[in-house]
Amino acid sequence: MRILGIETSCDETAAAVVLRDAEGRGRILADVVHSQLADHAPFGGVVPEIAARAHVDLLDGLIARALDEAGIGFADLDGVAATAGPGLIGGVIVGLMTAKAIAAVHRLPLLAVNHLEGHALTPRLTDAVAYPYLLLLISGGHSQFVAVEGLGRYRRLGTTVDDALGEAFDKTAKLLGLSYPGGPAVERMAATGDPARFDLPRPLMRRDSLDFSFSGLKTALRLAAEACQPVDDQTVADLCASFQAAVGDVVRFKATLALERFRRDTGEAVPILVAAGGVAANRAVGRALAEAAAAVGGRLVIPPPKLCTDNGAMIAWAGAERLAAGLVDGLEVQARARWPLDGDAAPKLGSGQWGAKA
Incomplete structure (x- = not known):
């Protein structure tokens, strides 16, 4: 058809x-x-x-x-x-x-x-992935883990309680005077930054929760930027790198936990994690997800960026x-x-x- x-x-x-x-x-x-x-x-x-x-x-x-x-x-x-x-x-x-x-x-x-x-x-179109699989949808409007059990059979395991991840990237870029869309701009600046310069929080890093929260991370970054006024280009790069490092840690932790629960619930020997949405194109996020999948013996599928x-x-x-x-x-x-x-x-x-x- x-x-x-x-x-x-x-x-x-x-x-x-x-x-x-x-x-x-x-x-x-x-x-x-x-x-x-x-x-x-x-x-x-x-x-x-x-x-x-x-x-x-x-x-x-x-x-x-x-x-x-x-x-x-x-x-x-x-x-x-x-x-x-x-x-x-x-x-x-x-x-x-x-x-x-x-x-x-x-x-x-x-x-x-x-x-x-x-x-x-x-992923069923691009990689012929069979049911069931775990979906991490990360975009400007959504950040959630969903167990995809079949057509029309979707079970939410966790979601954001405030900002979506893509929204947090965009707001971070706007706060630092970077171009829109914010995600690619933050990633570009982070490439030349020091991810250890600013000690930013890792929200909701608890083993009893698959929910996300990025509002506090965004606020912490704003306070760090205000404390460094006036900021130069290297400080902006360091802030972006520190923000992206915090995001990577959160995503890695949550994805590992989600895959463990998904494997326990489904009995899948090699659980499949699918990442979709614009933020899935971020290389640091992709590395964090690959590490999470490897940690539990799972398989990561990310469709082509387009x-x-x-x-x-x-x-x-x-x-x-x-x-x-x-x-x-x-x-x-x-x-x-x-x-x-x-x-x-x-x-x-x-x-x-x-x-x-x-």
């Missing part, structure tokens, strides 16, 4: 076509992403209204380009998938309504995909998996700003009409 995937949950406008064969193997036929970084850089972060308007302007052209690169037309599709949440609601509506229109006009099945499920299922960040291929693949299982949505399906993978779990920070806040 050939599935068109549409992703508009944040500041990437993306469209892709993915093929799923009869044996369940996947192949990307086209994957087109337009990043809006230049539009949001002057503001130091994503502006929802600007993002939504850009999606409106760009999406039709990207869909046409994806179909052209795949060498097919709408008549050759077996379904259309779009992110239906969670995300910036204006952008989510743009993508979902476009998919509804395509589905209605061309009489195609509609697949309303949870953006987090797209990340969760990507498929770690938001993209249409992951949405198309999740749609293909859902269509193969007979999970099709009606045109009445609604966009959701919040949509946890594990809807039955108790929320960390309360909930609203559309689900848990964290």
Whole structure:
């Protein structure tokens, strides 16, 4: 089956076509992403209204380009998938309504995909990973461990109680006067810094918790920077290196603990840890995860960087998996700003009409 995937949950406008064969193997036929970084850089972060308007302007052209690169037309599709949440609601509506229109006009099945499920299922597309496996989703909006037990069967083991890891990187960069996006800027500066110069905290380093907390680390970095005023370039590099070292220690500790619990719960001899989300592209974080996997005799899978960040291929693949299982949505399906993978779990920070806040 050939599935068109549409992703508009944040500041990437993306469209892709993915093929799923009869044996369940996947192949990307086209994957087109337009990043809006230049539009949001002057503001130091994503502006929802600007993002939504850009999606409106760009999406039709990207869909046409994806179909052209795949060498097919709408008549050759077996379904259309779009992110239906969670995300910036204006952008989510743009993508979902476009998919509804395509589905209605061309009489195609509609697949309303949870953006987090797209990340969760990507290793099945890139590495043919079998269930069950452990997912660490680390991005600008999410930091959580999830046991992926099957399609639609997700069990949260831990999450952030304040900032997501990508958010902490971005805020650290902004605090130190670095460029947006913050993650790559902090990583570049950290390469020439001394990670031992500043003794920053390692929050929630306890064996009874798989939850993350990065707000206190960010505050400690701000206080360290204020104590060094005026800061020079080397001090900024040392602060970035110290911040990244603290993050690496936390991620290594939590990932090791999560893999131990996952192996105990599932009986998997070689537990698989999958890292997804933009922060998975950070080399220091990747090294920490590799060390955690090695410590427990596990296997680390990180999809290619282009498929770690938001993209249409992951949405198309999740749609293909859902269509193969007979999970099709009606045109009445609604966009959701919040949509946890594990809807039955108790929320960390309360909930609203559309689900848990964290």
